[in-house]
Amino acid sequence: MKLYYIPTTRAVRPRWLLEEMGIEYELITVSMEMSRQPEYRILHPHGKVPVLVDDQVTIFESAAICTYLADKYLEKGFAPKINSPARAYYYQWLFYASLTLEAPVEQYLFHVLPNLPEKVLPKAEKTRVTSEEVKEWFAKVCQPLNQLLQDNDYLVENRFTAADIVTGGVLLWASKLGMLTDESPVKAYITKLGQRSALQRADIDVDAQVD
Ligand SMILES: N[C@@H](CCC(=O)N[C@@H](CS)C(=O)NCC(=O)O)C(=O)O
Structure with a gap:
């Protein structure tokens, strides 16, 4: 593989x-x-x-x-069993992370942060949007996660699944970009995910330079 x-x-x-x-x-x-x-x-x-x-x-x-x-x-x-009710929620969070949660994070990276190289995004293509606007959008899309994570450690069946990796991956990215400042269930969730040894092994080359 x-x-x-x-x-x-x-x-x-x-x-x-x-x-x-x-x-x-x-x-x-x-x-x-x-x-x-x-x-x-x-x-x-x-x-x-x-x-x-x-x-x-x-x-x-x-x-x-x-x-x-x-x-x-x-x-x-x-992953939850195929055709189980949990499977529906599993799909929900996988799609939510990719389609709803990631949008403001990408917007923040490309259109709010100043340090992207010209070849990645030419200045002329930058959208006029403020940091506050995008953070507000992000906070809004985090609401259902904050609600769920108030009483649960993980997204589906209250156990760690691939949905936590995909959603957690987006949230960890947002956190690294400085989008998550206030204490919240989401912030506590990210801290917990960041302590997983498998993530630490996967992210071991965080400082590597790739040309
Ligand atoms: N929706 C795609 C996005 C893929 C994507 O944009 N990958 C970026 C890294 S996060 C990439 O390959 N960038 C290098 C490039 O554009 O040359 C996914 O989740 O796999």
Whole structure:
């Protein structure tokens, strides 16, 4: 199984899950140069990470990879049983993280923080939006999570699943960007997730430079 990867990106999410499950994998760090090559574009049409290659499966999108892996190794216990009621909530949080929660975080990174290189986002393409506006949007989308996490340690069946990795991955990203300042159940949840040894192993190359 090969995971195409860049440290500190969304590619950490499937790596985190692989570490949680104790599955062996080969990590291939993708340089900017490699991501432009036609051979890489066959794996990922936009030249991004992560990509997972597992026998006949070549799949991109971090949440899809995590969902695939958790199902493939269902016996490891990182997804609720297929067709169980918990499974509906599991899907809810996986989709919520990718479609609702990540939007303000991406907006903050691209349009509020000043230090993105011109080649990543030309100044002319920056949207006029204030830090407060985006933080307010983010706080609003965090509300259902704060509500749930008031009485629960994890998102589904109150046990750690791949939904915590995908949602937690977005929240950890938001936290690193400085979007989460006030004490809240979400903040306590992120602190707890950050203490997981599998995440620490997956994020070990946090300071690595990739060209
Ligand atoms: N929705 C996709 C986003 C993929 C994505 O944007 N990956 C970024 C890293 S977080 C990337 O590969 N950036 C490198 C580049 O654009 O060259 C996912 O979750 O996998």
